[in-house]
Amino acid sequence: MLRVEEIGKSFGGLMAVNGVSFQIEKGELSSIIGPNGAGKTTLFNLLTGHLSPDKGRILFKEKEITGLSPHGICKLGIGRSFQRTNIFPRLSAFDNVQVAVMSWRRKSSNIFLRVQKMLREETDEILESVGLGDKKEMTAGLLAHGDQRRLEIGIALGSHPELLLLDEPTAGMSPEESGRTVELIQGLARERGLTLLFIEHDMSVVFGISEKIRVMHMGSIIAEGMPEEVRANQDVQRIYLAEET
Amino acid sequence: MMESFFKRENAGRAIGLVVAVAFFAVLPLFIGEGSISLVNEMLILALAACGLNLMLGYAGMVSFGPAGLYAVGAYTTALLLLYTKIPFGLALIAGPVMAGIASIIVGWFCVRRTAVYFALLTLAFSQIIHTIIFEWYGFTKGDDGIVDIPVPEFLSSITNYYYFSLIIVCICVALMWMIVTSPFGKTLQALRENPDRTESIGIHVRRYQLSAFVLSGFFLGIAGSLFCCFNKSVFPDYADIMKSTEMLVVCLLGGIYQFLGPIGGSIVYMFLDKLITGYTQYWPLVLGLVILGLLIFLRGGIVGFIVERVAIARQGSRG
Amino acid sequence: MTFQGLIIQLLSGLSVGMVIFLIAVALSLIFGTLRILNLAHGSLYMLGAYLCFWISSTLSQVSGAFWWSLILAPIGVALFGGFLEALLLRRIYSREMLEQFLLTFALILIIGDLCKLGWGVDYHVVDTPWPLNGPIILGGIVFPRYNVFLILCGPLIYVGLSALIRYTRLGRVIRAVTYNREMANALGVNVPLVYTAVFMLGCWLAGLGGALVAPMCAVMPGMDMVVLIDCFIIVVIGGLGSLSGAFLGSLIFGLVTAFGILVAPRLAIAFGFILMIIVLIIRPWGLMGKPE
DSSP states (O other): OEEEEEEEEEETTEEEEEEEEEEEOTTOEEEEEOSTTSSHHHHHHHHTTSSOOSEEEEEETTEEOTTOOHHHHHHHTEEEEOSSOOOOTTSBHHHHHHHHHHHHTTOTTOSSSOGGGTTHHHHHHHHHHTTOGGGTTSBGGGSOHHHHHHHHHHHHHHTOOSEEEEESTTTTOOHHHHHHHHHHHHHHHHHHTOEEEEEOSOHHHHHHHOSEEEEEETTEEEEEEOHHHHHHOHHHHHHHHHHHO | OHHHHTSHHHHHHHHHHHHHHHHHHHGGGTSOHHHHHHHHHHHHHHHHHHHHHIIIIISOOOOSOHHHHHHHHHHHHHHHHHHOOOOHHHHHHHHHHHHHHHHHHHHHHHTTSOHHHHHHHHHHHHHHHHHHHHHOHHHHOGGGOBOOOOOOGGGOSHHHHHHHHHHHHHHHHHHHHHHHTSHHHHHHHHHHHOHHHHHHTTOOHHHHHHHHHHHHHHHHHHHHHHHHHHHTOBOGGGGSHHHHHHHHHHHHHHOTTSTTHHHHHHHHHHHHHHHHHHHOSOHHHHHHHHHHHHHHHOTTHHHHHHHHHHHHHHHHHHO | OOHHHHHHHHHHHHHHHHHHHHHHHHHHHHHHHHOOOOTTHHHHHHHHHHHHHHHHHHTTTSTTHHHHHHHHHHHHHHHHHHHHIIIIIHHHTTSOHHHHHHHHHHHHHHHHHHHHHHHOSSOBOOOOOTTSOSEEEETTEEEEHHHHHHHHHHHHHHHHHHHHHHHSHHHHHHHHHHHOHHHHHHTTOOHHHHHHHHHHHHHHHHHHHHHHHTTTSOBOTTHHHHHHHHHHHHHHHHOTTOHHHHHHHHHHHHHHHHHHHHHOTTTHHHHHHHHHHHHHHHOTTOSSOOOO
């Protein structure tokens, strides 16, 4: 579904992403892990069009999407949630998701329809599925951190993505909350047939639900495979141990 | 839509609306011509401020130069009425159309940058418009301004023009309400809250910002044209930074996150202006202090404050 | 246009540019460190001019009165600025740009009217001080001595400021706070105090500019807005936050305006804005600034 070929990006003299290549199959649940500064978020930014690569190609469903703008990529079916909570603070939770749904349904530029009634069922359904059904009238900025993270995902779902990139979805959560979020995400993936790609630091999440793990270090993928393989990989252990010391 | 109309909140709003319009409609029966003129001026200022707020409060784009587009509207109508035999209605419409075109040009350059740079660009453009008007003596009569603009017979009385303005302002406000409560309006708000995320959900941010800019300019142009015919004259300082700031202050005074904010703001502003200038020549000093007070104590603006109080009162009576 | 005429125009542009440099560099400095665009800067300049007039006319019996006012007026403005910063500006550092704009605009209104209250609406004159009154005559070129003095002040201040920023402890602290406020705070720097100090320095520079310009032009209401718009143009061209940018921008502005008046007198005002727009579109962080 997604094919990344040798993409690279540098800032000043620093190679943040250095010749990364991988493939993702439809329906796959995989993660990218690695120490801080390994280039994971930069990779995501390249995939979603927030940055354009200096070299290489990205193909989504066999169509080249290298260098497309974020709004173009969203329309093609790649969605994303962000590491730092990226919501619309002064709007209600309902509005947050509705805006995304309206955009997907190509209704955003309409000045004649009344927004009150639009796409209620669809938006409600998404809010329910991320567990915010009872909080939909609340101002997004006033929600608890965990709820905001779930709203993050809700907004991403509003764009009906086929491939969902999740940047540290459990960031800042307690273990129980993380567990619930993970279950939520798994459930969503199943129901909607989503292909998921995570960035995560929480190893229990990573090893718990990923079918495939890629390890990044200094801008390159140094290991790739099933969880047990990666866990056993010498290089990976060395990197993480080096991190510890 | 009718179903929501009967919900309690909206019924209250609808009644309030009817009362407000009725109030303005019967006002001339009770007050003298001087006051009618003042209320007329206030209505036009309210329209301009609402136009500005489309960009400012809803799309979150801070412009330092709305007066430039206001002046384009005013001068277009003035020049057409003075030099050509174009019917009044067309000359009036030409104002906002010209302002809209100017907005497309100016806006295209400005929305490529954000925040401080956007604001400075809007300032620079409005100053250029000011300079053009000021210096092009042969065409715009420069500093002398254009006076004795011919206005149709039936609009030359103060009361008649008042009703004319009232109708136009009501129509415009209704249009703006329609825009603001549409999907487009909601998307603009999302843009204000988080332009980055808005782009990620599939919105071409620059295009929407330009649209907001142009819509804003269009309504500012209408206000300019209306004022030109109200005053029967136009001057370069219609494009001045002082005028721009006046509009910004009015928006802030009423509250930029409220639809009625600019209207409330312009009522208070005009009232204060006329009151204070009656007593002292130091109106700028008082205005400066009022702005300071506003920024420190009444951050949501007056209408914002009222809305908050009403919400708290409602909560209290419920709980 | 004779050669002499050109040189005079050149020097004229330079003297204007160098005075505006003082205010522009202060605006740039304040934006660079405090992240606020201080609209009231023109007003502080005007206050400096009024104080200069007031002090020199009060001390008119004392010899060298002007020089005394040149020392005292900027200090007065700096103190006033410190008071403003502590009382008002502190509250709005974290607020949105619109509120900052309106607060500093309110200060324009207030300071403007306070000057009117204090010194009336008529214009005032400050005599050019000895030994700078009178012209310099060099190779057929007649040029006011005082303007030459102004031209020399610019680079002097520029060098002085650069030295301050680069070599003194205060300068290092300012740079640290400008670069990363949180880190500086974590390292024990009293950031609010630094902010106040930087603002006061900016006010001192603006006041100095006003005092310097007083003998050259009439001290009157309205001088604040004229200089403000010119300053904006300069700091945008040079780069918000850059000292050398402000210097370069002032040079360019002075020269463009001076020669613009020769070429197309009526549109000369617009040249500055057009230049500003071009820079904002192509390279918004200015010639010497850094992209955010």
